[in-house]
Amino acid sequence: MGDQDLPGVLVSGFEGPSGICKDHVGELQKYFNLITVQDLLENKTQVGPKIQAVYIWNRKPAIDQELLQSLPALKIVANAGAGLDHLDLKLIASFGVKVANTPQAVSSPTADMGMALLLAAARRVVEGHQLATSPDTKNFSTNWLGQEVTGSTLGIIGMGSIGYKVAQRARAFEMNILYHNRKRRKSEEEEAVGATYCERLDDLLQRSDFVMLAMSLTPQTQRLIGRRELRLMKPTAILVNIGRGLLVDQDALVEALQTGVIGAAALDVSYPEPLPRDHPLLKLKNVTLTPHIGSATHQARWQMMENLIGSILASLNGLPIPNEVLLK
Missing domain, CATH: 3.40.50.720 (NAD(P)-binding Rossmann-like Domain)
Structure with missing residues (x-):
């Protein structure tokens, strides 16, 4: 965990294929106290109430009822990418939580x-x-x-x-x-x-x-x-x-x-x-x-991160949320 005075944001982690992009960590920590899923699992009672947003990168962390119940201060789920098939939007909305994604970036x-x-x-x-x-080619x-x-x-x-x-x-x-x-x-x-x-x-x-x-x-x-x-x-x-x-x-x-x-x-x-x-x-x-790399450019991924920061900050400050996903 980082600066305790900043808003708590849940991330999957910093390592492995499901971790957030290492190049983005420094920028994110300017605005948020990044809390990993492991941090939450080790101390739900103390850590859970600090988390005001979930930052989803590579479809992680997974959002289910148990997680939502453990985050009483949660205001927004910010999802990197355009696809939302991994999110139960009705379940999230039932907890009074907003959702945003990054369609323009991808x-x-x-x-x-x-x-x-x-x-x-x-x-x-x-x-x-x-x-x-x-090595077997002799002619074209x-x-x-x-x-x-x-x-x-x-x-x-x-x-x-x-x-x-x-x-x-x-x-x-x-x-x-x-x-x-x-x-x-x-x-x-x-x-x-x-x-x-x-x-x-x-x-x-x-x-x-x-x-x-x-x-x-x-x-x-x-x-x-x-x-x-x-x-x-x-x-x-x-x-x-x-x-x-x-x-x-x-x-x-x-x-x-x-x-x-x-x-x-x-x-x-x-x-x-x-x-x-x-x-x-x-x-x-x-x-x-190809290995699902449609948005896998340095520029797009940085823009996705910037869009998510903007959506989270807007939500925490009671402002209109850019790229808010509305239930149909």
């Missing part, structure tokens, strides 16, 4: 990652690297081919801030852009990126050369892409997922990739994460996998 780097995966899968970059560096075949990106059709499922930034980038590649969203965008927003709305998801799947998932995980979107949806896609189509692994029926995806129902997949997310080391997705040449 939208541009995640859109960049979506395009990187699309390009890598289309041009078989990972396979090409392996071929170029293999002129008939080793990928898919053209320029002029192709991209279907974006989920046209929020990330999906829209993907569309902006795709337009520079002269792609034809389709999108499916819970709510249609304004006509001027569509025109700005040359996007066409598909009210029916099936239409988008049938027409797209690339399908990109850029939506939140909810009970309604879980396994949105299953065996039926994959069979609607072109046999040359490439599925890109920068949302959450559970948006896709993973068993159906493996089958589709193994049998040529679709051409390839590029995934920044899976379930679980990481996949078991014997998972079939790890053995397929037509799969590009």
Whole structure:
């Protein structure tokens, strides 16, 4: 624990893959007394009442009823990132606690990652690297081919801030852009990126050369892409997922990739994460996998931290909370 005169903020810890970013600790300690989960577990009676905010980094610490009951002074749960599927928002609200996240900080780097995966899968970059560096390679075949990106059709499922930034980038590649969203965008927003709305998801799947998932995980979107949806896609189509692994029926995806129902997949997310080391997705040449790094840039992570500080301070001072998450 740090300066006892500063507001207490619960963090997962300072070490390991779930710990907060070491580069951020000094900045956070200017404003808060950082209290780890271990500190709390060792002395709930004394430490619990000091905690006014929970700082969630890499989905940790987990928020459950027992934790909420042990923090009588808690005012806000500040979550790094845009996704909220790991939080029970109704439970948190029932304790009179606010929630904030950092959607603006993650939208541009995640859109960049979506395009990187699309390009890598289309041009078989990972396979090409392996071929170029293999000690067994004697020559390069002129008939080793990928898919053209320029002029192709991209279907974006989920046209929020990330999906829209993907569309902006795709337009520079002269792609034809389709999108499916819970709510249609304004006509001027569509025109700005040359996007066409598909009210029916099936239409988008049938027409797209690339399908990109850029939506939140909810009970309604879980396994949105299953065996039926994959069979609607072109046999040359490439599925890109920068949302959450559970948006896709993973068993159906493996089958589709193994049998040529679709051409390839590029995934920044899976379930679980990481996949078991014997998972079939790890053995397929037509799969590009990255370790959930959509927002993993120095700049984005620093902005996320700054946004969380701002939201916590606003909450503690009774001011409007930037990026407050409201129950729908």
